[in-house]
Amino acid sequence: MLTQFANGEADLLVGTQMLTKGLDLPQVTLVGVVAADGLLHLSDYRASERAFQTLTQVAGRAGRGDDPGRVIVQTYTPEDPVIAAVCTHDYQSFCQTELEKRRDLDYPPYGRLILLRLSSLDPIQVQNKAQIIAANLGNNEDFEILGPAPAGVMRVANRYRWQILLKFNPDELPQLPNWDEIRELCCDGVSLTIDVDPMNIL
Numbered sequence: 001m002l003t004q005f006a007n008g009e010a011d012l013l014v015g016t017q018m019l020t021k022g023l024d025l026p027q028v029t030l031v032g033v034v035a036a037d038g039l040l041h042l043s044d045y046r047a048s049e050r051a052f053q054t055l056t057q058v059a060g061r062a063g064r065g066d067d068p069g070r071v072i073v074q075t076y077t078p079e080d081p082v083i084a085a086v087c088t089h090d091y092q093s094f095c096q097t098e099l100e101k102r103r104d105l106d107y108p109p110y111g112r113l114i115l116l117r118l119s120s121l122d123p124i125q126v127q128n129k130a131q132i133i134a135a136n137l138g139n140n141e142d143f144e145i146l147g148p149a150p151a152g153v154m155r156v157a158n159r160y161r162w163q164i165l166l167k168f169n170p171d172e173l174p175q176l177p178n179w180d181e182i183r184e185l186c187c188d189g190v191s192l193t194i195d196v197d198p199m200n201i202l
Contacts, residue, residue, distance in 0.1 A: 020057040026065025031058055033073045040082060043152035044201045045107040048082050052094050055086040106144070106167055108197070114143075114166040115198040116182070117151065120190040123160040129190045130162035133182055142174030143167060152202035165201065 005013045006025055013019070039051035055073065063069020075083050085094035103110045116133065120126035130148035137145055144167040151161035168174045179194060186192045 017054055017058075019061065020054055023061055024064055025061070028061055029063060029065075029067050029069050031062040031069070031071045033058060033071070036073050036075045036083065037077055037080075040077070040080060042202060045102065045105070046200070048094075048098055048101075051082050052086060052098075055082075056089075059086065106169075108170075110170065111167050112170045113196075113198055113201070114168075114176075115195040115201055116164040116166070117161060117193045117195065118163065118186070118190055119156070119159040119161045121159055122189055125187070126160050126162050126190050129186055130164060133185050133192075134164050136182065136185060137164070137166075137177055140175070142172075143176075163201070 001010075001013070002023070004010055008027065033055060036051070036055060039054060040047060042050075044050075059071040061069075062071055073083065073086070077083065081097050082094065085091070085097075099109075102108065105111075107113070118126050118130050118133070120129070127148075134145060134148045146165040146167065148162050148164045151163045154161055166176075182194075183192055
């Protein structure tokens, strides 16, 4: 399909985020983004970063040839700082605002994270085990516990997912739990993955 489009056999190409990267088609002069707000409100501290990156990349598909390009972004929140920064190509303003938010909330690069993700075919079982593990972690001054809570994408491949997030100071090595003991709290039907410095917390 991409070859046909590049050869001029089609005037319109509709696709997902896979179209944001690697396409150098000089005949493309108009790019439209439908429902851009869906990128902004994901339950991941990097949602704004990813939205800015994706929208900037897809905008770069237009006007790569001799003819000027135009980008139309559909949004219910045009005043959102991410949308505004994309529209004005203001990378510095976006970075400053984003870093201030992360500093206030102790998210990377101002804090470190460990993500405990549990999954099971049984929604009640995985919820119970997540609550037991969170209670077992207890009140620890070395790190902050967020959760347990359903994962941002609660069900994948018929498995229900819950997660616990640990936050701690990047300059200090906290007294972390004994992971073998934590794993022993899970039963055969519940799997546990431990992700240090996770790139995605959905």
